[in-house]
Amino acid sequence: MTNQFNFEDAVKALQSGKKLNGKDGVLTSLIKQLTESALQAELEHHLANEQAPNRKNGFSTKTIKSPAGNFELETPRDRSGSFEPQLIKKNQTTLSDEIDSKILSMFSMGMSYRDINKHIEDMYGMNVATGTISAVTDKLIPELKAWQQRPLDSHYPIVWLDAIHYKVKEDGRYISKAVYTLLGLDIHGKKEILGLHLSENEGANYWLSVLTDLNNRGVKDILIAYVDGLTGFPEAIAAIFPETEVQLCIVHQIRNSMKYVASKNQKAFMADLKPVYRASTKEAAEIALDELEAKWGDAYPLVINSWRNKWHNLSAYFKYPEPIRRVIYTTNAVEAVHRQFRKLTKTKGAFPNENSLLKLLYAAY
Numbered sequence: 001m002t003n004q005f006n007f008e009d010a011v012k013a014l015q016s017g018k019k020l021n022g023k024d025g026v027l028t029s030l031i032k033q034l035t036e037s038a039l040q041a042e043l044e045h046h047l048a049n050e051q052a053p054n055r056k057n058g059f060s061t062k063t064i065k066s067p068a069g070n071f072e073l074e075t076p077r078d079r080s081g082s083f084e085p086q087l088i089k090k091n092q093t094t095l096s097d098e099i100d101s102k103i104l105s106m107f108s109m110g111m112s113y114r115d116i117n118k119h120i121e122d123m124y125g126m127n128v129a130t131g132t133i134s135a136v137t138d139k140l141i142p143e144l145k146a147w148q149q150r151p152l153d154s155h156y157p158i159v160w161l162d163a164i165h166y167k168v169k170e171d172g173r174y175i176s177k178a179v180y181t182l183l184g185l186d187i188h189g190k191k192e193i194l195g196l197h198l199s200e201n202e203g204a205n206y207w208l209s210v211l212t213d214l215n216n217r218g219v220k221d222i223l224i225a226y227v228d229g230l231t232g233f234p235e236a237i238a239a240i241f242p243e244t245e246v247q248l249c250i251v252h253q254i255r256n257s258m259k260y261v262a263s264k265n266q267k268a269f270m271a272d273l274k275p276v277y278r279a280s281t282k283e284a285a286e287i288a289l290d291e292l293e294a295k296w297g298d299a300y301p302l303v304i305n306s307w308r309n310k311w312h313n314l315s316a317y318f319k320y321p322e323p324i325r326r327v328i329y330t331t332n333a334v335e336a337v338h339r340q341f342r343k344l345t346k347t348k349g350a351f352p353n354e355n356s357l358l359k360l361l362y363a364a365y
Contacts, residue, residue, distance in 0.1 A: 108363035110344030158185040160334035167350035204232030211240040282318035
């Protein structure tokens with residue numbers, strides 16, 4: 001064991017100009033002494049309760065990282081090898097959870113591993129390898145898996161469903177993958193993300209498996225589901241939740257419509273389209289749609305047909321009062337979540353694997 005370093009020695013060392021933190025800092029030496037004393041007490045307690053003959057057997061040494069600085073820790077051993085230290089476990093190289101908490105906090109704010117390392121070095125005077133940071137953030141993965149499988153409420157008045165896309169490395173190349181976000185409004189009026197699901201591309205077949213997962217986790221019914229214009233999406237919802245009202249996002253429909261309208265006509269077309277989705281009743285909206293077709297049907301038949309073919313799901317919100325309509329006729333609620341995700345991931349061009357992406361989004365949530 002190293003020489004004892006008592007409180008008076010520490011004060012004298014500080015008065016003589018010795019650093020408080022760092023490898024040779026006063027506080028580091030005190031932490032080392034206290035830790036080794038505690039481990040020695042652990043071993044003595046272990047030996048006192050052993051049934052078989054056993055005794056002390058020297059020390060093993062390893063470098064411990066602490067908020068005050070790094071130090072060489074001498075861990076006492078026993079002859080039989082049955083001693084399992086609890087304060088600093090055999091494979092543990094970090095003294096305090098404080099550093100892990102700092103790493104997870106910075107990671108959840110979208111900071112890169114390089115920036116995290118720099119901040120840890122500035123705060124604690126210690127260099128943290130990329131592998132160490134990755135190991136700390138990987139602690140989120142079991143928590144993420146449990147969160148993805150957690151039981152849900154049986155009924156949700158509103159669920160918004162949408163996808164956001166990222167580049168993820170797979171089989172040596174980067175491909176675009178969709179993260180499916182399910183945002184629910186519970187019966188108490190609180191929003192929560194019900195799930196994050198990852199797939200190579202956005203499609204109705206995959207949505208079917210996502211909705212099945214919701215059902216398996218306890219969701220029995222959804223009053224209204226709000227989705228974008230994905231083909232087959234309403235049918236996928238009806239297969240799992242047949243009583244659910246499906247509302248297609250009006251904003252997505254408008255954006256898709258304007259792609260087919262010549263730029264010189266867009267302002268006039270939008271002025272004539274507004275009475276359709278801003279109407280006070282479904283009947284008034286259908287009259288406005290007839291007028292839109294009479295004026296623009298010959299020029300843009302694809303646009304008009306799109307509104308006609310999807311009208312059942314585009315017009316569902318008209319049966320609700322105006323305050324509710326403003327909330328439900330777009331997927332803005334879930335898009336707001338995606339805007340927050342983009343803020344965190346904007347500096348990351350791509351992700352090395354699926355877990356690295358999902359654990360970041362989960363940490364942010």
